[in-house]
Amino acid sequence: MTALTAPAATGTAHTHGSPRLTRWLLRLHRSALLVWTVFVLLGSALLLWLAGPLTDAAAEGWRQYNACGTTPRCSYDQDAILFYKSTYNYVAAAMAGLPFLVAAWAGAALTGRELESGTAQLAWTQGVSPTRWLALRLAVPAVAVTAGASLLVLLHHRAWSAAQGRIDTGKPWHDVWTFHANGPTTVALALAGLVAGALAGLVLRRTLPALLLGLALAAGVWGTAQLLMPHLWPAVTEETSLQQGYGHLYSGIQVDHGLITASGGHVPKLECYTTVSGGCARELEKLDAVGYYSTYHPVSHYWPLQLTTGALVLAVAGLGTAAAFWLLRHRTATPRTTA
Structure with a gap:
């Protein structure tokens, strides 16, 4: 692959402050920020509904069912039980997909599209170094992803806890989707997805291929974490x-x-x-x-497994971040000239 060239800043260019660069980055990706905000708000509303009225209705349905015993043609609220189950599964699946959504966006829009369109190179002529450019593109989304994913995790754990001992078909703590949605591994995996997508964009510098590679890298991190997780703590x-x-x-x-x-x-x-x-x-x-x-x-062993798995995923994300900065510095290094 050809090296990227970081154009020298023009004489009139000046170094922008971090707040100004952050505002510019938020304006550039305001559509993604709006989608993320709607996703978090909608997910939060569903989880609050799940923890309250839906759990109460499903618990009452199960109480009616258990009271039937062997009585034939006994009436109970089956619709409430099924609706609770469907809603829980949909929300848990959406949270499980967070790392892949973040990775796809980061690869396609955060780095891949900007390098492909020349927006990144233009920023480098305005007094913004490539290193600072990448640091902001990782730091600002990381804050948004951490805040939003953490809120969803807390509300999911609240909704899951509300059903324990009340709903017979409630998911156990060790269910794959429930395990991650209830704890910090969801946040760690989402951050790893961000790094995977950003790295894919730097490697390929094209929108669609970076999207696909980001998804593949995120899937690799998720699968490896799931494979190693049972062995990270003595059983x-x-x-x-x-x-x-x-x-x-x-x-x-x-x-x-x-x-x-x-x-x-x-x-x-x-x-x-x-x-x-x-x-x-x-x-x-x-x-x-x-x-x-x-x-x-x-x-x-729930928290030991959560913490060790989260630490492993964050370590991988850290290595990916270091690789991204090394790659960018390597490709934007000013070539030496001979006399």
Whole structure:
């Protein structure tokens, strides 16, 4: 790829103050700021509605259903239960998509389009250094993303907590979307998406390709975090005898499960149960199995997992930020001339 040239400032150019540059950046991306504001306000309103009237109506529906017992043709408010479930799932899915939305915008509009159209190079002729240009483009959106995503996380946790013990089909804490929407990993992933998109724009310097690359990088960060998350904190192992059965006695994030042999060894992920006869019983005897084990994270590990996963994602975002500044300095360095 060809190097970017940072044009020398003209004699009449002067260095703008940060407040003025920030105002100019907000005007340039006012449409994105408006969309983000509407997204946060709408999401907040839905979460407040979910935590109050919708949870109350669904809880009453479940109370009616549980009171029916075995009574045939018993009436209960099924619509309230289903409406609560649908609304919760839609809101959780929207929050799960935050890193990808931010990455797509950052790649397409924040850096890719400005480099492709020459807007960035024009700014560099007005006394704004490339480093300062990039710093503002990361800092200002980062503040908006952090504030908006943090508000949504707090309201989501409030809505989720309101349903616990009242709605039988409420999502458990370890549900994938619920786990992230309830804690700071959502904010960390959104910031990582911002960095991924900005870096993609600097690499490709074209709008659409940067959008696609930003999405791919954000997906890579999300998938890696999800894969590593269960292993970032020591898990708990529970054991049961063959007579007790496999016994899914845990309620949390499963790391491993399988059989325990007479020597104390573990045979992972062998789906074999004492209630099954024939080949399964022969397999248990062949392995000299004496019980089952389950390695998992209980609810007490929620915050350790949130904090370690968030720290990992922020570390990746930090590396991406350093790579973005290095790449920009490398491409805008003034070439040396020989005498």
